[in-house]
Amino acid sequence: MKQARCTVNRHFKISDIDERVYGSFIEHMGRAVYTGIYEPEHKQADEQGFRTDVLSAIQDLNVPIVRYPGGNFLSGYDWKDGIGPKQERPKRLDYAWLSIETNQFGINEFADWAQKANTQGMIAVNLGTGTPQDAGYLAEYCNVAQGTYWSDKRREHGYEQPHAFKVWCLGNEMDGPWQTCSLSAEDYAKKARETAKILKWVDPSIELVACGSSSKEMDSFPEWDRTVLETCYPYIDYISLHRYYEYEGDKADFLASYYDLDDFIHTIKATADYAKAKTRSDKVMMLSLDEWNVWYIKHMDTKRWQWAPAIAEDVYSLMDALVVGGLLTTIVNNADRVKMACLAQLVNALAPIHTQPNGRVLKHTTYYPFQQVSQFGRGSVYKNNLRCDSIPTNKYGHVPELATLSTFDENSGEFAFFVLNTNIDDDIELLLSIEEFGELQCIDQQVLSGDDLFAVNSFESPEKVIPKKQTSTQTSGTEFVLALAKASWTMVRFKQAS
Ligand code: AHR
Numbered sequence: 001m002k003q004a005r006c007t008v009n010r011h012f013k014i015s016d017i018d019e020r021v022y023g024s025f026i027e028h029m030g031r032a033v034y035t036g037i038y039e040p041e042h043k044q045a046d047e048q049g050f051r052t053d054v055l056s057a058i059q060d061l062n063v064p065i066v067r068y069p070g071g072n073f074l075s076g077y078d079w080k081d082g083i084g085p086k087q088e089r090p091k092r093l094d095y096a097w098l099s100i101e102t103n104q105f106g107i108n109e110f111a112d113w114a115q116k117a118n119t120q121g122m123i124a125v126n127l128g129t130g131t132p133q134d135a136g137y138l139a140e141y142c143n144v145a146q147g148t149y150w151s152d153k154r155r156e157h158g159y160e161q162p163h164a165f166k167v168w169c170l171g172n173e174m175d176g177p178w179q180t181c182s183l184s185a186e187d188y189a190k191k192a193r194e195t196a197k198i199l200k201w202v203d204p205s206i207e208l209v210a211c212g213s214s215s216k217e218m219d220s221f222p223e224w225d226r227t228v229l230e231t232c233y234p235y236i237d238y239i240s241l242h243r244y245y246e247y248e249g250d251k252a253d254f255l256a257s258y259y260d261l262d263d264f265i266h267t268i269k270a271t272a273d274y275a276k277a278k279t280r281s282d283k284v285m286m287l288s289l290d291e292w293n294v295w296y297i298k299h300m301d302t303k304r305w306q307w308a309p310a311i312a313e314d315v316y317s318l319m320d321a322l323v324v325g326g327l328l329t330t331i332v333n334n335a336d337r338v339k340m341a342c343l344a345q346l347v348n349a350l351a352p353i354h355t356q357p358n359g360r361v362l363k364h365t366t367y368y369p370f371q372q373v374s375q376f377g378r379g380s381v382y383k384n385n386l387r388c389d390s391i392p393t394n395k396y397g398h399v400p401e402l403a404t405l406s407t408f409d410e411n412s413g414e415f416a417f418f419v420l421n422t423n424i425d426d427d428i429e430l431l432l433s434i435e436e437f438g439e440l441q442c443i444d445q446q447v448l449s450g451d452d453l454f455a456v457n458s459f460e461s462p463e464k465v466i467p468k469k470q471t472s473t474q475t476s477g478t479e480f481v482l483a484l485a486k487a488s489w490t491m492v493r494f495k496q497a498s
Pocket residue numbers: 027029070071072073172173242291344345350
């Protein structure tokens with residue numbers, strides 16, 4: 001069998017992990033909201049119309065922050081359409097997805113839903129058709145206690161206490177020609193800066209995220225990011241990154257997505273650090289990877305002017321789940337700068353959770369690696385000294401065939417190790433040395449693998465692709481031999497001996 005070695009040492013901590021790296025995203029897109037999280041007619045809906053079966057799948061996923069309401073939807077959305085008595089809310093055309101928006105779910109419903117889902121909101125303001133003033137009014141409606149026009153309106157609408165949303169995004173993908181009222185870097189940067197000033201005047205305790213490039217492939221990348229950062233540096237706390245991958249016929253390339261994401265993050269970090277120097281700032285700009293996932297965008301079929309159309313309902317395979325696992329290793333290994341990340345999205349539209357209208361819930365393959373890392377990859381992340389072979393790829397050259405992640409939670413005394421084997425032909429024996437954490441007891445070992453990389457879960461066979469328990473030969477000590485199946489994702493959890 002092929003051999004590899006990984007050494008982790010307690011003295012080589014990368015960073016504490018901000019739990020918000022396990023965030024997700026609900027956009028008014030397809031059936032994410034309507035017949036996804038909100039379906040008053042469903043037999044398991046609660047008194048507010050929220051599907052409790054979906055809430056429970058989300059609670060089990062441990063998602064500490066959810067971005068809302070978009071996405072591309074945001075740039076043509078007037079938040080005022082979604083407040084007040086439901087029967088008076090207007091039906092509108094949504095320019096982003098060419099759907100009908102009934103506005104039966106708005107910012108107040110989101111606040112209630114987020115509380116029930118054990119999460120907090122990351123609220124995005126419209127900088128497409130919207131103005132800095134509209135954004136200020138939304139912040140006033142949500143975060144000011146009382147005594148002004150918009151805060152008193154919220155109270156009139158039945159919400160005495162402010163929602164107190166802490167994280168706010170200054171628009172969405174404003175570099176993209178597909179965006180309603182997209183802008184040049186200079187125009188966006190000025191609009192974002194002026195909006196940021198208003199939002200922080202309204203509530204100085206909030207944190208702001210400016211739009212970075214929509215992807216590495218944009219012609220304006222990374223010049224867009226430089227311009228935005230230099231113009232907005234003193235006013236913002238994060239620059240955003242968005243990144244999607246899809247299988248296009250080359251397995252080695254696709255499985256190496258984790259490597260590409262690392263490169264993207266490093267370029268944005270470098271650009272942010274350049275802007276820090278240029279603006280003579282002491283502040284280190286943090287990163288918000290507020291959209292990432294596997295997305296089969298080329299297969300997307302837009303259905304014109306329907307309400308809650310089934311769009312972008314990707315059915316994820318075992319290989320997709322392996323890629324999601326790999327991307328998570330990259331995100332958490334960069335936790336010193338990536339403080340927030342949102343799996344895009346959460347329900348139905350390019351999502352790990354799928355619902356039938358008036359029916360059941362299905363967990364796609366990608367649900368599982370996300371759940372494992374989100375639940376157990378807590379505390380701090382440690383450097384992995386990894387020695388393994390490389391795989392030749394067409395897109396990225398030679399890429400290490402293993403992607404690893406080591407975390408330790410001081411509170412629980414648990415050490416978690418995650419590893420993706422991207423080699424589709426060979427099993428690999430990995431010698432894992434965990435130094436300076438004391439004697440460890442292996443408490444759980446699970447693997448996601450299989451002969452068919454294209455296997456999916458379905459309502460007929462909902463557990464076809466789920467992690468399986470493994471028994472390890474050696475259960476305690478500081479050195480462990482892990483047999484990594486070809487094309488697999490493995491999680492091993494250890495507890496410090498008391
Ligand atoms: O998540 C789906 C879409 O991807 C979002 O609306 C947009 O921001 C991105 O292009």
